[in-house]
Amino acid sequence: MKHDFEPKIVAFVCTWCTYAGADLAGTSRMQYPANVRVLKFPCTGRIDPVFILKAFQKGADGVLVSGCHPGDCHYMAGNFHARRRFAAFRKLLEFVGVDLARLEFSWVSAAEGGKWVEVVTDLTERIRTMGPLAEFKELETEEHWSGRLETAELKEAYNNI
Amino acid sequence: MSRIGVFICHCGENISRTVDVERVAQVTARLPGVAIALDYKYMCSDPGQNLLKKAVAEHKLDGVVVAACSPRMHEKTFRNAARAAGLNPFLCEMANIREHCSWVHEDREEATAKAIDIVKFTVSRVKKDRALAPITVPITKRALVIGGGIAGIQAALDIADAGHQVVLVEREPSIGGHMAQLSETFPTLDCSQCIMTPKMVDVANHPNIKLYTWSEIEEVSGYIGNFQVTVRRKARSVDEDKCTGCGVCMAKCPQKKIDNAFDRNLGTRPAIYVPFPQAVPNTPVIDRDNCTRFKTGKCGVCEKVCGPGAIDYGQQDQLIVEPVGAIVVASGFDLYNIGPKPADSPYEGYGEFGYGAIPDVIDGLTFERLASASGPTGGKILRPSDGKEPKQVVFIQCVGSRAREKGISYCSKICCMYTAKHTMLYKHKIHDGQAYVFFMDARTPGKNYDEFWRRAVEEEEAVYIRGMVSRLYQKGDKVVVMGSDVLVGVQVEIEADLVVLATAVQARTGADLLAQKLGISYDRYNFYSEAHAKLKPVECATAGIYLAGACQGPKDIPDTVSQASAAAAKVMTLFAKDQLEREPIVARVNERNCAGCLACKKVCPYGAVEEKEIRDRNGNLIKTVAYVNPGVCGGCGTCQATCPSKSVELDGYTDEQIMAMIEAL
């Protein structure tokens, strides 16, 4: 089925759990929308909120961040720090005017091919109904999202980490 | 301008069925920086790999993208091929267009578009890739074992037998730990001393084992393969080299009435003592707190009677630095105390059992000493208050364990079994006596364990009562036990001569302090945490440190010994190589930018971040920065995402690489 709007979804995933889960969906020949582009990280702990902003800037309509279930982190606590960081980051995203529904956090383990399919499908559908993210692209020229602590919001977000 | 080669695999038809591989090749060939883009039926086959190698040479490629299956499948294959062609392997990346594309999408057009995107951002990434050299760390092939209980003894012997040097550090004057205190051991009832002492002697005589008793770990630095351990050898006041172990000093010491902790204070010992006759080493130590000479300067008998002149009152603590490559922690456990709650303890005491003030209420370890042939009563079971033979003995299980109101919710795992053992030992020694056991569950899941418990019930006629005890109180010379039998649904009252409590196994007091020195993690009960409950049960998350025995959680001897041997095997695996090679995915600090806030140190799950002082030529401190120890770093990247000034970078996943990918989306 063709749609008027094919959103671009960027997924930031960890190598050990979600990337492997997506592999499993592949080896099991499950099907899901082709809108998602997967970027691999060692751990969700490595994912800097700045990357998410950057992805939105670069035309992503939705972003998925997915890693190991709490307690299963390959690096023991990386995903725990990630979660705390993202909690602070949500505020920041709201501030710059991105609807939080465009950002999804999930846990997908290496054994959860089916869950990966579900998460990706649901997010794609959701973003499809939301339409393209226009507002934010205008910010593209502004390069101050480089992670420097210049705005009060970023500072606060970082202090909350 | 870079020269990247792109190789697109058909995977037979697995990819080409849904992805138009030729188109992918055409499009990617036009990308800036791409020197060549080819498609091929089976990239992983020999001809496929040769194709890649040839192209690297012919086109002088400085980067390679293989668009094929998941990197989890063949990244190693292609990186090796790149290395063979003279390219740094870390300049070779895979684009996953099979598992993440051709297999999960049906629409050929969409799948092809997606495959192009995937190749595109991977190309951008490779352009920012840096050549990385695998990290090699030299290994000091000596091991440190902390704790000389059965766990430490077993681990030390295994490693030493494999031909490696072992430093065994024991806090007490003798090795042996708790097992040396036991009488007979379940499930076979062999005498603990009989199976233990030969091993202790082996330790003392082993040419590869350096034994430090009466010693503590002072400081640990370094990382896997390269630890520096400072050991404090406490002053023994006896020269170990001169002492012959004749024991004359102990016999003559006038200060004889000191509670013998090894015998759970049931007996006494002199001020110069070995904790028990079979001690290893058999060298006494002067208990300076109780020695008359140290208190008043008056005595000195032992010095006079010692033939070889081994007594040395002036001995000082010594600090010795030992370089080791691996550490086995085997510091064991303590028993929960039912007395009033000390201010620093997280655990409540047992007011309802009289806070330990009723003399004929003892714990299981004290019972072991009573039953031990070498114990204070010579193996006769006599109760502490009046030395009479107890005819009615009540055992109570789960005291402190499984009692969240006291602060502990776990099961101590060994007490069901040792209580069954105690009822048997009791029956064997006092035939006309009766043992009663108050219990909730009999947890006996081990080989021959349930049979053992059933034997206690069926053959040795222990009366098991399914229920707990509300209160104990002294009545005349009896201890009244107010319990209940929940199966019958009535209260049970027994006037006991002796009550034995199966108190919880808890972590060593101060276990957290040792963990902090070692940089290993521990749970909320201070038991040391393994890296993975099922798959890495003897490794710590901190590389190069391994766990053995009850320091990790309650364990009986079979489990302890298995884990000790497993830990030894892990040490030997490490020592099998001369150098430690690992993926160079580690974090590095840009010392110029680093503000020294140490936010990275706070979040690093591996404790890999250290403080480093930057000094000028005159040695003046300029600033403190973070330093990531590459031997320890696990490569998670949490530090980089956390660093407010972006001063720490994870090789292989730099901001530059990732931003390049996002830009290319």
Added chain:
Amino acid sequence: MSPNRKFALSYSYYPGCSLHASAKEYDVSTKGVFNALRIGLKEVPDWFCCGATPAHNVDELLSLALCAKNLSLAGKVEGDLAVACAACFSRLKTTQHRLKENDIKRKQVETAIDGPVPLGKKVKHLLEILAKDFGLDKLEGAVQKPLTGLKIACYYGCLLTRPPEVPELDDCEAPTIMENVIKAVGGEPVAWSHRLECCGANFTLSRPGVILKLSNEILASAKDAGADCIMVACPLCHGNLDIRQEEIEQATGRRYGMPVFYITQLVGLACGVSPLRLGLESMIVSPAALLREKNLL
């Protein structure tokens, strides 16, 4: 209404129903002792019954409301609230404890009594006042006739220390506060096993058989431990151990003849309060012979 200013320590006072009837000697002796120790005491005007066990037994909200109302009446009198009866003490403290923890219940209670609940008003049992506020040292100093040679079984009952988070009076399983008071006034506390067992208080009316069993065990245990007498800090315990003692003796055939004193009676005796102001004559098991034997009368 301020309490008597001439004393360093002074309290508002909630005697509870029993002290105006079956336990009048507790009331009399409390006033006698406090007067002798120069501790101020001012009764809360128009206090109600706290609801005791029957109320919380079947209707927690009512029980909380009654206690809350009493607390708010007590709020009108300055000073921490001194309570003599262990049951009232337990109910008042429980009310504060529960309502502090539970906002929903607190709102319901506030509606029921149509006003705020003074959760901050300190509720103290007489024991606490004597042992902690006044202090054991001063108590020792006030002794004129030490209770030398008097072997006393200190009986706490169930409500003075339990559940531990509510009364916060002493260790709930191994309290020493009563024994400490007795030692301060020169008495000899005996070690015995039933200090904390329940006497069956609540059943005195409906099921006296219960009392016969439970209180008998307490009396027997005290006797076996060599006590001359029992000391209590609760009128309900007293009722069961003293008033029903003869009945218990008849039922079991064992003679106890064990006087049961209130703590204030013994402290009063030691501090030289006239026996006439201690209500000794109201005790059913007469202490006269015992006290004479120990030269205390």
Added chain:
Amino acid sequence: MKNAKMHLSTETMNLGFVKKVEALSGSSVRRCFQCGKCSAGCPMRSFMEHPPNRIVRLLQLGQWERVLAGRSIWYCASCETCSTRCPNKVDLAAIMDALRKLSWDAAGPSKESYVQLANRLFMENIRTYGRQYEMRLAAVFNMKSGQFLKDLMLGPKLITKGKLKMFHAKNQNVGEIERIFSRIEEMRKKGEAP
């Protein structure tokens, strides 16, 4: 009934009742692992047909009728021994309170009438007089329970010792008490209080 077979199904396990008990008592029922420590120390155990631990067990199984049918809950003395010593912090004394309330509200299928009668009289006494008058309480109880001669021997003794007042004065503030009772009744009618 007591020993009849238990048929367990989601229909026969009244877990709604258990939730009510948990809400009223503020204590978990599930946490109990049936160690029996509560029953071991309960001074009233021998008067009950179900030991306290079994009350909790029956609740875990949603067997509300079996719990309420007996006299066990009415024989609990609220001594708090069980709650104090339970290794799992199950507040059994509070659970007993909750059960009595629920039984009381349901006009109690319980067999224990004397304790209930005494409780009721006690409460009526408070409502009418503001304070307890032991003499009156005893007299009315004996009359209503048909045990006219109960404690006959105690009376004169107490009176001579001045311990029972024959006459009493009403509390000045008794109207306030009545208002508390009626406000609570009103809240309950409106469903604002349990």
